Amino acid sequence: MSNQYQKIIIGAGPAGLFTAIFAKRNGEKILLIEKNNSIGKKLAITGKGRCNITNNTDDLKTLVSSYKKNGKFLYHAFSEFSVEDTLKFFNEELGIKTKVERGNRVFPESDDAYEIIEKMYALVKDDILFNCDVQEILNEENHITGIKTNKGIFTADKYVIATGGKSYPLTGSNGDGYELAKSLGHKIIEPKPALVPMTTKEPWVKDLAGLGLKNIRMDIYQNGKKIFSKFGELLFTHTGISGPIVIDCAREIGDLLENAPVKVLIDLKPALTYPTLKERINKDLTEAKNKAIKNSLGELLPSSLIPVIIKLAKINPDEKASQLSKDSKNSLLHILKELTLNISEIGDWNNAIVTDGGVDIKEIDPNTMKSKIIENLYFAGEIIDVYGPTGGYNLQLCWSTGYLAGIS
Numbered sequence: 225m226s227n228q229y230q231k232i233i234i235g236a237g238p239a240g241l242f243t244a245i246f247a248k249r250n251g252e253k254i255l256l257i258e259k260n261n262s263i264g265k266k267l268a269i270t271g272k273g274r275c276n277i278t279n280n281t282d283d284l285k286t287l288v289s290s291y292k293k294n295g296k297f298l299y300h301a302f303s304e305f306s307v308e309d310t311l312k313f314f315n316e317e318l319g320i321k322t323k324v325e326r327g328n329r330v331f332p333e334s335d336d337a338y339e340i341i342e343k344m345y346a347l348v349k350d351d352i353l354f355n356c357d358v359q360e361i362l363n364e365e366n367h368i369t370g371i372k373t374n375k376g377i378f379t380a381d382k383y384v385i386a387t388g389g390k391s392y393p394l395t396g397s398n399g400d401g402y403e404l405a406k407s408l409g410h411k412i413i414e415p416k417p418a419l420v421p422m423t424t425k426e427p428w429v430k431d432l433a434g435l436g437l438k439n440i441r442m443d444i445y446q447n448g449k450k451i452f453s454k455f456g457e458l459l460f461t462h463t464g465i466s467g468p469i470v471i472d473c474a475r476e477i478g479d480l481l482e483n484a485p486v487k488v489l490i491d492l493k494p495a496l497t498y499p500t501l502k503e504r505i506n507k508d509l510t511e512a513k514n515k516a517i518k519n520s521l522g523e524l525l526p527s528s529l530i531p532v533i534i535k536l537a538k539i540n541p542d543e544k545a546s547q548l549s550k551d552s553k554n555s556l557l558h559i560l561k562e563l564t565l566n567i568s569e570i571g572d573w574n575n576a577i578v579t580d581g582g583v584d585i586k587e588i589d590p591n592t593m594k595s596k597i598i599e600n601l602y603f604a605g606e607i608i609d610v611y612g613p614t615g616g617y618n619l620q621l622c623w624s625t626g627y628l629a630g631i632s
């Protein structure tokens with residue numbers, strides 16, 4: 225490889241790959257630098273190895289408003305390279321068939337992230353330098369003159385930092401990019417782990433590990449006041465709770481926890497009012513007659529939840545259903561409507577799906593992804609201070625910002 229390039233792209237994750245593919249297509253001589261010995265290490269584990277490529281939202285305003293932070297910054301990137309363009313690229317240019325699942329989540333039909341990685345790799349394989357760690361960016365009067373790596377110095381007309389965030393550091397995204405951007409005078413909004421599971425003080429959650437509950441409501445309380453609610457799917461883990469509605473609000477809960485304790489009240493039956501659920505419990509228990517209570521709630525609850533709920537309600541599991549006292553039925557009712565968990569902490573970098581924070585968007589031109597400080601520098605992907613909920617939104621921002629950085 226000759227040492228003079230038009231564009232050097234640092235990081236071969238989804239954002240860097242798209243930058244490289246579109247810069248090359250634009251006729252530029254590129255060098256894609258990756259410190260790992262393969263591309264897309266994190267991409268390989270997305271969507272539990274199935275890769276949730278994007279979210280099939282065609283309306284631009286709806287798409288932008290779905291982002292959790294700085295969605296408006298992405299407006300131009302999405303109008304230049306939309307969800308439709310993304311699907312067209314994967315379907316027609318890479319020949320990857322896709323399918324849409326619940327919540328408009330788009331996956332490859334093969335359910336295999338490696339299909340995506342291999343097809344993208346084929347487009348840039350001659351332009352990648354592996355095991356190459358960018359250690360310093362050389363800057364003279366707000367103009368990059370080269371990059372220092374463990375494999376020597378490389379120079380180009382333009383440079384793109386696409387080094388990702390700080391989550392799952394073993395995949396290569398360990399926050400290097402923030403230091404590089406900072407050394408060039410960019411402001412970094414403090415990176416914090418986002419889209420993480422939560423640990424609870426209640427040890428009984430471990431008895432439910434692996435249990436997923438759909439269509440439940442979760443109310444978040446602090447100092448006795450309801451702060452917000454979430455509706456959807458929750459998953460119990462060995463140490464607490466996870467699943468879409470939990471990880472999507474984990475960052476907000478992490479911020480609340482800095483001030484005071486946070487409680488989560490889970491309504492297991494949000495479609496039923498208190499009186500309706502009370503009637504339903506009475507009916508089920510009357511019909512169960514002489515059965516023990518532990519064998520009488522199968523119509524109402526998943527089997528692994530029954531012993532936990534009975535214990536929390538302080539009911540003897542062998543008590544006859546039809547003979548349950550009014551107090552016991554009441555405590556059952558309240559636990560089903562307000563299963564309470566005290567959050568002790570939110571997950572860390574090792575289990576964060578994305579980073580909240582990064583290069584300040586005020587210092588990046590949203591039309592081109594060009595730095596407003598360094599004349600020949602661009603950014604793409606998670607390194608920018610923007611992130612979305614689960615559901616394909618985070619990869620979409622990588623494709624669209626990568627595209628812009630590629631053609632700019």
Ligand SMILES: Cc1cc2nc3c(=O)[nH]c(=O)nc-3n(C[C@H](O)[C@H](O)[C@H](O)COP(=O)(O)OP(=O)(O)OC[C@H]3O[C@@H](n4cnc5c(N)ncnc54)[C@H](O)[C@@H]3O)c2cc1C
Binds near residue numbers: 236257386
């Ligand atoms: C478990 C998990 C599941 C996920 N699932 C989904 C999903 O299904 N859908 C979705 O939309 N999003 C998902 N995400 C989020 C998504 O993976 C990220 O938003 C995305 O990978 C960010 O892409 P990126 O290119 O900006 O950075 P990265 O993917 O982090 O890539 C950055 C690359 O830069 C390289 N690099 C870093 N520093 C240097 C350096 N100094 N020199 C050379 N190279 C360097 C790294 O090795 C890495 O390969 C998931 C994340 C995780 C952790």
